[in-house]
Amino acid sequence: MKPPIGRDTRLCMSLSGHPGNAGSRLHNRLYELLGLDYVYKSFSTTDLPAAIGGVRALGIRGCAISMPFKEAVIPLIDGLEESARVIDSVNTIVNDDGVLTGYNSDYAAVRDLLERRIARPLPFLLRGSGGMAKAVVAALRDAGFADGTIVARNEAAGRALAAQYGYGWRADLPDAAAALLVNVTPLGMEGPDSEAMAFPAAFITACDVAFDVVALPVETPFIRAARAAGKAIISGGEVVVLQAVEQFLLYTGIRPSPEQVREATRFAHGAEVAASLDG
Missing domain, CATH: 3.40.50.720 (NAD(P)-binding Rossmann-like Domain)
Incomplete structure (x- = not known):
């Protein structure tokens, strides 16, 4: 069972020009299925440097990055993993004790x-x-x-x-x-x-x-x-689910089972997207 939210709960988030609910629903459902003391929330911003500063200062564990911030975020973080460095685009930030590293799970x-x-x-x-x-x-x-x-x-x-x-x-x-x-x-x-x-x-x-x-x-x-x-x-729904699973692994160190991914996808995106993952 997932612990109640408290002072030790770890926060993950996303930054997007058009934030929605599906990503939050998918991550939070996986936290429930695995009993993890995490919570996920989506945001937008008109001040990207301040938002990334908040990720660092508040100890936010992970931050998904969507359009239009995937390139603009690069100068604001401390380093790039190979996938992000070669492509020159970041869709995931992992915060290790204030050191922000960019990845690309897309x-x-x-x-x-x-x-x-x-x-x-x-x-x-x-x-x-x-x-x-x-x-x-x-x-x-x-x-x-x-x-x-x-x-x-x-x-x-x-x-x-x-x-x-x-x-x-x-x-x-x-x-x-x-x-x-x-x-x-x-x-x-x-x-x-x-x-x-x-x-x-x-x-x-x-x-x-x-x-x-x-x-x-x-x-x-x-x-x-x-x-x-x-x-x-x-569909973009399929891309979002598969890249989110990689983000989930980076944030938590745990890879959910295919059954857990399908259940979370059904909850977040509907049965059709969940079924397409087996296509």
């Missing part, structure tokens, strides 16, 4: 999904060039996806990301789709872009696999359209 989650859910490497179009895009592009390259194009309006970031991994770059979508479409932009995320489609309907009809890293909501317009068209789907 990469491992995305690579695992690519290798389990797509039988062979496909040509891809990927929209985005920010911190999450860096993790996804690195995972695509390392999973053997050799033919790809980065679509990014930010020419400097897009060209640099494409050149680093040997892909093409363009500012706008091409005339034709690719077999794998990947959205790593805020399009479809709750907020002002919630009804925006990451790819046009004709591209979705022509693709084989639709992959959207947006997790809030899980059912983005892109994912809904791809599902209606009968396409294979990888």
Whole structure:
């Protein structure tokens, strides 16, 4: 049984531009299932340096980092683990007695999904060039996806990301789709872009696999359209769960069982996302 919250309870948290409830529900449910004296809470901030200073000063054990803070947080912490250093993007901070180390668990989650859910490497179009895009592009390259194009309006970031991994770059979508479409932009995320489609309907009809890293909501317009068209789907909900399990291990030193992960996922995201973890 989980102990009642008290002075020895360890706090973990997340920082996001659009905080939601699913991450908190997943971590807190795992704490309950494992009887751990932890609590998890999500936050946003308009003062990132002050927020990271609070993580350090208050002894907050771990902090998940989401868009738009994954690159901006790097100068504010003390060091980078290899996964974050190579990708130059942080999605996890671990606090060891005031020393803050950045990790990237997105990469491992995305690579695992690519290798389990797509039988062979496909040509891809990927929209985005920010911190999450860096993790996804690195995972695509390392999973053997050799033919790809980065679509990014930010020419400097897009060209640099494409050149680093040997892909093409363009500012706008091409005339034709690719077999794998990947959205790593805020399009479809709750907020002002919630009804925006990451790819046009004709591209979705022509693709084989639709992959959207947006997790809030899980059912983005892109994912809904791809599902209606009968396409294979990888959702942001799946990415969030798998990377959260890696974060949980970093924070607590404990890896939950697959059954515990499925139970926590059902509680946080629903039965459909939980079932997709076995796909």
